[in-house]
Amino acid sequence: MMAPRRIRLSERAVRTGEPAISGMMAEALGNPNLISLAAGFVDYETLPVQETREAVEELLGDEEAARAALQYGITKGLPSLRERLAKRLAEADAHPFGTAGYTPDNMVIGTGSQQLLYLLSEVLLDPGDIVLLGHPSYFVFMDALRSSGVSCRTVPLDADGMRTDLLGELLEQLRKQDQLPRVRMIYLVSYFQNPTGITLSESRRKEILELVEAFSRQHRIHIVEDAAYRELRYDGEDIASIRAFDGDGQTVIHLRTFSKPFAPGLRTGYGLFPAELARQVEFLKGAHDFGSGNFAQHLFEILLEKGLYDRHVKALRESYRTRRDVMLDALDGGMPEGVPRTHPHGGLYVWLTLPEGMETGPDSTLFKAALEKGVMYVPGEFCFVASPDCAIPRNCLRLSFGVGSVEKIAEGVERLAQAVRECL
Amino acid sequence: MMAPRRIRLSERAVRTGEPAISGMMAEALGNPNLISLAAGFVDYETLPVQETREAVEELLGDEEAARAALQYGITKGLPSLRERLAKRLAEADAHPFGTAGYTPDNMVIGTGSQQLLYLLSEVLLDPGDIVLLGHPSYFVFMDALRSSGVSCRTVPLDADGMRTDLLGELLEQLRKQDQLPRVRMIYLVSYFQNPTGITLSESRRKEILELVEAFSRQHRIHIVEDAAYRELRYDGEDIASIRAFDGDGQTVIHLRTFSKPFAPGLRTGYGLFPAELARQVEFLKGAHDFGSGNFAQHLFEILLEKGLYDRHVKALRESYRTRRDVMLDALDGGMPEGVPRTHPHGGLYVWLTLPEGMETGPDSTLFKAALEKGVMYVPGEFCFVASPDCAIPRNCLRLSFGVGSVEKIAEGVERLAQAVRECL
Incomplete structure (x- = not known):
């Protein structure tokens, strides 16, 4: 039979x-x-074929460095790379390195920022929880949310990004319906949003943080700032991230990737997390894969150090x-x-x-x-x-x-x- | 406040x-x-520093190939690599390539075989489900199972691996307790088990399949064959996998890795799945990361083609x-x-x-x-x-x-x- x-x-x-x-x-x-x-x-x-060639030549030219790159790394990611990335981020956000969560310990490296988004949703979301999204939003993350079994609530955008007046109304409505305890996160693409290309204005960045502060009652509502396109700016000057305005670094998760500004094939992203979440993401990542490609991380270390990336x-x-x-x-x-x-x-x-x-x-x-x-x-x-x-x-x-x-x-x-x- | x-x-x-x-x-x-x-x-x-050098030189020496490796791949993994791996596996198991599920479509590439194990447990397991394990077993997977919220039931080993007589008794006991509907998978490291070094004997391989066949009532119980160490044999000849005895290829998931036999830093593993599971794992992997490192996969394609891997x-x-x-x-x-x-x-x-x-x-x-x-x-x-x-x-x-x-x-x-x- x-x-x-x-x-x-x-x-x-x-x-x-x-x-x-x-x-x-x-x-x-x-x-x-x-x-x-x-x-x-x-x-x-x-x-970047030429840049990759130069970095690989340097890496494999040094027998010791080559072996280190071919061995297992640690789950959170290469310490020297995490330090370098935390420093760069601190500088871009005009924060002193090592303060307010701009530290290597708060940094986790992933298989693209997508994996960090997924890990974060596994760490924070149970079926029936509520996630707030822009309307429209990045559709691949919407697939991941569907997989999590959460409810999505949406907030329209205008030319300055997510409408904070409507976000406030929605949060107030959820409060009245006693649903605030299920609200876990607000997801935003803060620079040149996918799909609209719209950037969240500086005043809105602060307002969203204030709203989250005001409505975080029984637990903290997190802001997931997907800043994948931050480096791909064609006009004007970079502006500070939402993370930059998050004084104690307990609310915002700032996610970045090397895929868009460099090479998706090296599948490396990184994120700055509140300390407790960095720990939880690390534990779960241990069960997923004990760490993303170490070889690629060593390459990025060289690409950044030698200025090839920039x-x-x-x-x-x-x-x-x-x-x-x-x-x-x-x-x-x-x-x-x-x-x-x-x-x-x-x-x-x-x-x-x-x-x-x-x-x-x-x-x-x-x-x-x-x-x-x-x-x-x-x-x-x-x-x-x-x-x-x-x-x-x-x-x-x-x-x-x-x-x-x-x-x-x-x-x-x-x-x-x-x-x-x-x-x- | x-x-x-x-x-x-x-x-x-x-x-x-x-x-x-x-x-x-x-x-x-x-x-x-x-x-x-x-x-x-x-x-x-x-x-393998020298082998990696040769493969990288070949890959980056060809501008077109280099760009393809630096671009996004597809979620399931590089098609030519999946084909090559399915062929090698068919040959090792003495099955004609393209039959009984030894096809590129059944193959999924992951961030180490660990990621495939994790994806598989997400696709098959709900909290409260039952997983059968050897006693002792691979402890990292035990961590992943704890994270899934399943119950583990255990079967002692002897010098021939998992004791099929006791496995049969356990399944019969679960049947009597009306718990069979919750039994989802049996996890085994079939070659040189971690932690004991014991290999499951050929007759036990067949017996486990027969037991699973007999006890798969309302749904199919899967056998997860972790064959991470298969290539690291120091005495005697390779033996056929459990997968080789799974006629229709619907029961066994055969997982392999390049970490142990080559380089963990390239973080690449692969698995042969029943077709429906390959699809489900692919969908979920799309939400995780849309595919593991494409650059590393292109390297393995060359490493295999040029005989550098072997x-x-x-x-x-x-x-x-x-x-x-x-x-x-x-x-x-x-x-x-x-x-x-x-x-x-x-x-x-x-x-x-x-x-x-x-x-x-x-x-x-x-x-x-x-x-x-x-x-x-x-x-x-x-x-x-x-x-x-x-x-x-x-x-x-x-x-x-x-x-x-x-x-x-x-x-x-x-x-x-x-x-x-x-x-x-």
Whole structure:
């Protein structure tokens, strides 16, 4: 007798489906003439081959250093790299190194910042807990939250990022409904948000902290600051992180990655945590993998030390600024009237709002027309999570200028503009 | 008013404590004269610096290949590497490639095999579920299980590995108690087990599969075959895996790693899963990290293709065989009568059983005497999980011959033997 084939999955696995974006990606890979303005990949042409060569040569040229990099590391990550990163972060946020949680002990290195987000949600969230998100938000984290079984509550954005007046109202409403004890975290992409390209203004940064302070009653509500795009700024000066305003360093988790500003293939991210959370994340990470790739961490240590990393980021900014300008020019020249867009000062994304009623979803006329003309975008509805707080607009879309030549970007936008005109 | 500092952790985080072994490791690092026969690290001196150099040179010498390695990969892992690994595994298990689940689609690459173990436990286990383990077992996975909130039931080992007669009795007992629906998996280290060095015999491999077949009623019970040490064999010929006897490939998950046979710092492991589980693990891994280090995977592709990997494994076997022999000789020459040990034909570990009543725990007289003489071992009790099925022996210990020179190994064993004599 054959045993029954039925697999009994965990509750988490039952909640974890195929990512919404998978089908689209398969479509893109199957069509070589398609210009994808959808992928949040980094640009292939600018990947730092030369910088990596120099760092690897240095690392493997020293027998002792090479062996250390090939051996197990520690779960939290390479101490010298954590120190260097904590120092850089302290400097960027104008905090003295070693104070207010800007220390190597508060730093954990992960397999991309995505892993740190996942670990954090495992450490803080039980099914039925509440997470507050921007509306729209980063859709991959929304997948992770679905897997956690939490409820999402949403707060609209404007040109300055999450609307703190509405955040305050929502928190007050949750308080009245006696739901505050279940509110665990507010998740924000604070610089050049994915998907809108919007940066949270400095005054909003402070206001969000004040709100969290005021509404942290039985326990502390955490702010998860995903600052993946912070270094990819094309206009103006860097501004201090939300973390910078968190005096005692007990509220904000500041997450960063080397994927966007350097190379995703080295799969390394890092985060500054409140001390107790750093410990808990470390323990759980021990069960996950006892530490992310040690070899890659040793490479980053050299890349930072020798200035190779900063050299690359500088060149990358130039390159992405040009691409962004090409995309914005093409949009302004090609799109019909009445299609407002964001103006990102960094990152990889532009957000378009089409006329009311022009749907952008994967089954929409526009999406099909665009595919037919050979261009793909991310339907805006993928970036919104269902909640009792906000309706999901069906007429938005996300474009990325991260991948492909400037000619392709211009051509892709032109194709999209044609599709939009046809659907008017 | 300051917000309260209390952090409300998830149920999982509350269950996830500091690994038992951490305190010991800190002790070892703080004492440079200590010979650690405890660490399951791989040998520093034999780490494959030259092989890595050759592979990196090849990879970074080709601009296109280098960029592909620095870009994002796909969640499941590099397709060409998965194909190569599925082929090698099919060959080792004498199965035609592409049949019975020996396919690239069934293969998932992880951040070490540890991550695959963790993902698997997230996909299959809910709190209150039951996992069957050898007694003793691999303690790091026991930490992950504690974090999952499952109940462990245990089955003693003898020289042929897990005792199938007792496994059958336990399953029958669980059936009578109507607990079979909660039994999700049996976890085994099938080659040169951590911590005992014992290999599961071929007849037991088949018997375990038959038992699982017979007791898989409402759902399939899975066998998780951790084959981390398979390639580190020092005597005799490789034997087929448990997976090889799983005709339809629906029951066994076969997990492997490049950490032990090559370099832990590259943090790459792989596993062959039943198709439905491969999908579920892939989805969840998408939420964890969208794929393990792509650069390291490209390196392994070259290391395998150029024979550099096999060359290293061959040299490593020679080196570890010598170390094992030195350790066994030192034990046989130095230990008093009445201290039976295992004879590992591979892997990194020897298991000692001291006279009844001679405790080995971290607070024991022996452990302290050993530390005083400058040698550390892993107390056997760390390798047993509490269960209603078996008592936890207090007089066992694990030694590793993986790290340090042969002189250090001999000296370490001599120090331990002195400590044992003093405690007699």
